[in-house]
Amino acid sequence: MIHARSGPVDPEPDTSVRPPLVRELFLVAGLFLVYKLGRLAANGHVEEAFRNAGHVWDLERVLHLPDEAAVQSLLLHSHTLVQAANTYYATVHFPATLVFLVWLYLRRPRHYVWSRRVLAVLTGAALALHLLFPLAPPRMLPAADLVDTGRVYGPSVYGDTPADDSLANQFAAMPSLHFGWALAVAVGLVVATRSRWRPLWLLHPLVTLLVIVGTANHYWLDAVVVTALICIAYAVLRPPARTHRPRQAPAGQAAPPATAPALGAYASGTGMYASGTATYGAGTATYGVGTGTRVSGAGAYGAGERTTRARLPGTRTTRARLPRIRTRRTPELPTRALRAYARSGAHR
Secondary structure, eight states, X not given: OOOOOSSOOOOOOOGGGOOOHHHHHHHHHHHHHHHHHHXXXXXXXXXXXXXXXXXXXXXXXXXXXXXXXXXXXXXXXXXXXXXXXXXXXXXXXXXXXXXXXHHHHHHOHHHHHHHHHHHHHHHHHHHXXXXXXXXXXXXXXXXXXXXOHHHHHSOOOSOSOGGGOSSOOTTBOSSOHHHHHHHHHHHHHHHHOOOTTGGGGGHHHHHHHHHHHHTTSOOHHHHHHHHHHHHHHHHXXXXXXXXXXXXXXXXXSOOOOXXXXXXXXXXXXXXXXXXXXXXXXXXXXXXXXXXXXXXXXSOSSOSSEEEESSOOTTOOOEEOOOOOOOSSOOOOOOHHHHHHHHHHTTXX
16 A cells, blocks of 8 residues: 655755846845835934824724733733843844745745745835834833833843934834734745645744834834735735645655556457457457347457357358457447347347
8 A cells, every 4th residue: 555645745946947146145135225224214203203103102092902011011021031022023033034035045936036026015115104104113102101121121223312323213113024024934934835834934923023012112003004015015926836746655665556547448458449358349249149138248249259159040150350440439230240139039
């Protein structure tokens, strides 16, 4: 008994669609540079950022969204947990996305091109919103009454003076690229992989959402807006089609035999128009006498040896040559055989 694998075989990467490595390095580096310059260009709009923060906070209360303080209170119960959340926020964002792109480039070139385009579109749209709608994070909003966990517990990736921070734009809270990139990574891996456990990749954006809200770096609406943007990107940029390969038997076991021709097939074996024991074949056909059946043998109207059990007037034993039948058309019954059959009285 042959036990086949429960899932399709993981296909080898299609190197014909893999972009040149040097070009991709320059392209990704250029996109990252535009991302950093765009965020810094949106820096400095302090008054507008705090005014927009008040509007977003009030809108969340109108929409009855959960309070960010409820998530942060869970982190503040443990000093280790809040530090782990700060570390996750500071160290996972860029490395996870980079490892994701490298793995796709090496193992799934088609999905790499698709995911890179999605990330580029998403990041470009986010930078445009950062310029048009500067937003102070909830850790800076007095009405939110939240703790800046990065500054209090560490580690922190931001400077002490947000208006003069040259490393990052602290007023670019909406949309959240932390959550947007994490969601793009998870969806890209779910689409590109075949494991039954691949839905677990969605834990990455879920944990990221709890971290960015619990550390008071983003509002719930920041994640809602970036989710809408990535849905638009996926609607415009369709994922590549899956490629399936036939299942293979485990090593040391023979492959299953090819499908045998069914009965009635034009084959050299048992079947209609066969060169063996078959109807219209080169078998032995007998016109029985008094048996109540028309044929008592392995085939009817065979082109091999045909005999009669009783010599009747007008009948004879013949050895016909095998005709070469090329179509499904049924040969007509010989007139002499009809007469012999009628005289035999076998049909009575």
